[in-house]
Amino acid sequence: NVPFIQRSTTYQKGGAGGSAAIVGEAEVTRDPKLGDVNLGMSYQLLREGPRNPDIVWNLSLTGPSGEHPYGVPTVDVPTNDPDDTEGVMQVPSELPTGSGVWTASTGASFVRTLDPAIIFANIAYSYTRQESFSDIQSVEENQPGDVDLGDTWQFGVGIAFAFNDRLSMNMSYSQALTSVSKTRNKGEDWIDIVGSKSNAATLGVGVTYAMTKHLAMVTSMGAGLTADAPDVTFSVKFPYMF
Numbered sequence: 001n002v003p004f005i006q007r008s009t010t011y012q013k014g015g016a017g018g019s020a021a022i023v024g025e026a027e028v029t030r031d032p033k034l035g036d037v038n039l040g041m042s043y044q045l046l047r048e049g050p051r052n053p054d055i056v057w058n059l060s061l062t063g064p065s066g067e068h069p070y071g072v073p074t075v076d077v078p079t080n081d082p083d084d085t086e087g088v089m090q091v092p093s094e095l096p097t098g099s100g101v102w103t104a105s106t107g108a109s110f111v112r113t114l115d116p117a118i119i120f121a122n123i124a125y126s127y128t129r130q131e132s133f134s135d136i137q138s139v140e141e142n143q144p145g146d147v148d149l150g151d152t153w154q155f156g157v158g159i160a161f162a163f164n165d166r167l168s169m170n171m172s173y174s175q176a177l178t179s180v181s182k183t184r185n186k187g188e189d190w191i192d193i194v195g196s197k198s199n200a201a202t203l204g205v206g207v208t209y210a211m212t213k214h215l216a217m218v219t220s221m222g223a224g225l226t227a228d229a230p231d232v233t234f235s236v237k238f239p240y241m242f
Contacts, residue, residue: 003035005066005097013079013089024079024089035066036098045108053112058124060105064131066098070147071135092138101149102129118160120172126152136183144186150179150196158204166210175201198228214241 006029013024040060048054076088107124128149137143158172181196206220215238222233 001038001040003037003066004032005035006030006032007095007097009095011077011089011091024077026077026089026091028091028093028095030095030097033067033097036062036103037065038062042109048111048113053110056109056111058105058107058109058122062099062103062105064098064100064102066100067094067096068098068100068133069096070100070133071142072096072138073140074138099128099149100133101131101147103127104129107154116162118162119158120160121157122155124154126154128152136185145188146184146186148182148184148190150181152176152178168208170204170206170208172204172206173201174204175199199226200229201225202229202233215239216241 008027008029010025010027012022014022038060039062040058042059043057044054045057046052046055072092072094074090075093077091078088103126105124105126107122109120109122111118111120128151130146130148132144132146134144135142136145136147154174154176156172156174158170160168160170162168176198178196178198178200181193182190183193184190201224202222203225204220204222206218208219209217211217218237218239220233220235222230224231224233
């Protein structure tokens with residue numbers, strides 16, 4: 001998987017004294033750039049039988065080929081509030097396209113046919129390697145240090161129904177639990193990043209349509225069930241089987 005990522009983020013600043021009125025706003029965009037490249041493989045450990053499901057072992061490795069978010073300088077954007085003593089809001093000069101760390105993941109998928117339905121489940125663990133950077137702060141002077149993004153446990157369950165030999169629909173639930181991230185300036189102790197520990201749960205619905213014998217269209221939509229999950233996600237894929 002070789003992703004190219006285009007990003008756009010809007011930053012806002014409230015009025016003096018915590019006023020809800022927005023006195024400053026700036027949009028930071030990023031043209032398509034290379035993200036973190038991922039290489040994965042799957043191996044079927046066991047074929048489905050009368051008493052057992054399909055069991056597939058999954059393994060993947062993600063490299064820090066994208067631009068990491070550490071040490072990114074900030075720029076000042078003027079506000080329109082006369083009571084704002086600073087008169088500016090600070091936003092990053094550019095948006096990252098990668099995590100900056102190596103990540104290794106392994107897990108297993110289970111599939112069981114209960115005609116006309118198929119039930120499936122999966123579990124996975126992701127390990128992120130601690131990395132060192134020449135600068136981990138946005139201040140002017142470089143602040144070398146280490147970053148540990150924490151590890152993640154993922155699991156999910158779902159069911160799929162085949163309406164005919166070309167059209168099917170699936171529903172799924174997935175959850176990812178990520179431990180707290182930490183940073184450490186050179187020569188100092190580790191510091192937990194407040195709010196970095198996350199619990200992202202998503203409810204998904206998808207439709208798969210076999211366009212030809214080799215080409216399919218796979219659509220999916222997910223709704224976030226927890227604060228750490230995206231509100232809405234949507235994707236369309238066209239897998240081709242040779």
